[in-house]
Amino acid sequence: MAPTLKEESPCNDNKIKCTFYDLKHSNNSARVRLWLRIHGSLSEHVETVMLVHDDMDDGGKLAAVNPLRKVPAFVVKDSGLKLYESYVILSYLEDKFGGQPDAPKLVMDTPEDRAFVQLLVRIHDIYISSPNCTQPHFSHTQGCMYLDPIPTQYTPERRTMPDPVIRASKLKEIYERLNWLEITIRSPFMAGERISHADITWFPTCVFMEVLLPYVFDWSPVFHEYEKFPRLSRWFEMCTKNEHFASVRDDIYNVLIQQKKDGRFDGVRGVVSCNPDFQWKYM
Known part of the structure; x- marks a missing residue:
């Protein structure tokens, strides 16, 4: 253990x-x-x-x-x-x-490809996963999926997201960044033929979206459909064929599924049901 x-x-x-x-x-x-x-x-x-x-x-x-x-x-x-x-x-x-001999190479070969990877990583870090402020009630965009509106055993008071306007705006941000990602990434991996830092950065966050966007906001099964985000779905499928990506997905997925059973996300689902005038479902 x-x-x-x-x-x-x-x-x-x-x-x-x-x-x-x-x-x-x-x-x-x-x-x-x-x-x-x-x-x-x-x-x-x-x-x-x-x-x-x-x-x-x-x-x-x-x-x-x-x-x-x-x-x-x-x-x-x-x-x-x-x-x-x-x-x-x-x-x-x-x-x-x-740089050790025989080490897997996740850094791309050319300045252009390295810059492309950095762009993908930067968009993730600034607009999805980082609050950029440590003061109470400031949260990252991804927090709209799971941070409670009131203090709970999962969300201390300083991390609560009480304002549905802010939550709905952050959810829209997720949708817009996914649209950008869909038209920007390459194939089969985000930067082309091999795994890069873009893939290892976005993939764990996408597992959160895979579980929570359909469950909390009633979205279609994101990363498992081929109409709205076909390129992202093919990328996600490709990643999960890799044993290391699959094991990390299991780590996150299993915790989220258990938390779902324990009522972890009921507070956010309540915000959605009590505020039908906001847009929560995008696909």
């Missing part, structure tokens, strides 16, 4: 150089986890500490690594360097381990 933050013990393996703080159903952590699984031989260099939901609200030791109390977080053992934000952690991992 992977240790939780509270159960973490010192590592006696001198090969371990880094500690990665993960949360199974965090899409931003999952992109780092996916990179590590693709580079499977790095398990002797990077120790993963799998957190649970209570570790996030508790703060405690997590705040000592990331003062924002968010995952992913990362510590370089020898220097004591503390990193957070998935883009930064992945940049470090690429610089440190990505």
